[in-house]
Amino acid sequence: MSSQLWRRVFLVLSGLLALQGAAWALFGSFDPLGWWDSQLAEALFGRPRLTAEETAVKRAVLVPLGATDAGFFLLGLLFAWRAERTGVRFVVGGLLAAVTVWYVLDSAVCWVIGLRFNVLWVNTPAALTLALVLGGWWRAHELEASR
Numbered sequence: 001m002s003s004q005l006w007r008r009v010f011l012v013l014s015g016l017l018a019l020q021g022a023a024w025a026l027f028g029s030f031d032p033l034g035w036w037d038s039q040l041a042e043a044l045f046g047r048p049r050l051t052a053e054e055t056a057v058k059r060a061v062l063v064p065l066g067a068t069d070a071g072f073f074l075l076g077l078l079f080a081w082r083a084e085r086t087g088v089r090f091v092v093g094g095l096l097a098a099v100t101v102w103y104v105l106d107s108a109v110c111w112v113i114g115l116r117f118n119v120l121w122v123n124t125p126a127a128l129t130l131a132l133v134l135g136g137w138w139r140a141h142e143l144e145a146s147r
Contacts, residue, residue: 003088003144006137007080013133014077021073024066028059039117072098088141092134099134103127 030036037058041050050058076095083091107119 001136001140003137003140006133006140007083007088010080010133010137011077013129014073014080018070018073018077021066021069021071024062024069025064026066028062030062036118036122039121040115043114043117088137092138092141096131096134096138099127099130 024030037050037055038048040058041047041054045054076098079086079091079095103123107123110116110118110123
């Protein structure tokens with residue numbers, strides 16, 4: 001695949017993830033089916049559901065988390081949009097570094113506090129998807145530059 005195609009894939013992925021973060025902030029929920037909430041309740045409290053108070057706290061936390069997530073992916077989208085002017089290596093390298101810091105820090109803390117399901121079902125697939133797209137873009141750019 002060409003560098004431009006990988007760039008477009010990243011643009012679409014970033015746009016979707018920015019919308020997802022905005023939805024977390026607006027709706028105060030990770031998923032409409034309640035799967036994540038039930039996993040959280042089981043992991044932390046040994047029961048199938050969160051109480052009303054716990055749900056309220058979770059929603060309050062998801063507002064800034066979702067907004068931050070939306071902002072990060074919007075920034076990634078804007079960087080990728082202007083990559084040819086700012087340098088593909090700078091953009092892709094910076095985004096890979098940011099994803100790596102997020103994955104290591106978030107996953108380590110989740111693992112220690114008992115939210116292993118989040119590492120396995122959320123963090124790892126997201127990090128692998130982003131790394132695959134960014135790595136593909138980087139490799140395609142390098143191949144095109146060497147021609």
